[in-house]
Amino acid sequence: MDVANLSRKEQVIRAAAALFREKGYVAASMRDLAQKLGIEAASLYSHIKSKEEILHSLCFDMAAEFRKSLDAVEQLPAPASEKLRQGIIGHIEVMAKDLIASAVFMNEHRHLSQPYLRDFLLLRINYINRFKSIIEEGVRSGDFKDTIDKKLAVMTLFSSLNWMPQWYDPGSDINSSELGEQLADMLVNGLKKGR
Amino acid sequence: MDVANLSRKEQVIRAAAALFREKGYVAASMRDLAQKLGIEAASLYSHIKSKEEILHSLCFDMAAEFRKSLDAVEQLPAPASEKLRQGIIGHIEVMAKDLIASAVFMNEHRHLSQPYLRDFLLLRINYINRFKSIIEEGVRSGDFKDTIDKKLAVMTLFSSLNWMPQWYDPGSDINSSELGEQLADMLVNGLKKGR
DNA sequence: AACAATTACTTACAATTGTTAGGCAAGTCG
């Protein structure tokens, strides 16, 4: 269980991530995965304990990255609107670092079995609530409107962020940090031209 | 294949929709579905031709509803920002009419086999492009900013709309038309208080 | 040269999958 092993194991996990994204966790078979790596299905079990272990590590590794990013943002001595902006940018950048794992994280986590699913959802709720706090802070300080339902605001925010891996093409003309900036601008300031 | 049949067939489809949403299309077995209806799996085939037929009708029926809604909006003699607002509200209302089917439409359409998948994606691209045209019209007329990438704007819009079935609780204090209004406001005007 | 780890193989198994075939009972309609 050293570096060499990790390396091959990581190869397996990355190939699995691509497969899970393409076909979905359930529809992706271990034989599909093995074929992608040029080995037999049973050989996969020299590297991983189970199919679910792969999903587990994909989901929880991403979750840890998101958390780390938000930790930093919360420390900023800045108004809520700026914190929110930075939170959005950070979230996008974490995703952009691994779009495939992000897509799996988003769409396939529900196939985790208990108790992992429960743990995952707790992490997720916690993350969302921290964003919600930023929004609430912004409403209190007069930075944000108080006319918008807060749950709706957070959920709309997350919807926008989380779907990014589905349509963003990293080879396009807009790079990931610019993407974060523009997304933050659109969500905070809206589409309409400043009056 | 008459009214009485349709009625039972619809029961099957509705139960399937709930199951597909809960477990995902692939993970939901015909035996699961049968059990939900209190019958044997093989009996389902008195009402439907195949598992995929169910998914097909769920996806394409929803697609037709969306199209109808947008047809009406495009006819409006109104500025782009108002058309966009109405388009959003319409989209939300179509979803709200059947949250379960909407969730399936969103998350499970990819499990359609060819050529249905291709057809579905064409419908979807077409729908998205019609929204994109409204946004472009708004940029030209000076209604919307020209600083935001148009693809990003449309995709953000759709992300927000399409995730609604995942978190919206119809029993909550905010009803569906209010939800549409607020969503439109947030996306068009942003979170920030008017300056 | 012997050892331990890594990586892969073959074979196999029990479970689950969607679906077909054929038949039986109850209600509807002439």
Added chain:
DNA sequence: CGACTTGCCTAACAATTGTAAGTAATTGTT
């Protein structure tokens, strides 16, 4: 009454699923 339809049944199918057990080949290290 008798024909027909609707809804469900049992039994069975071939295919695919994740995974276990045991073994061999290759590797770098002692």
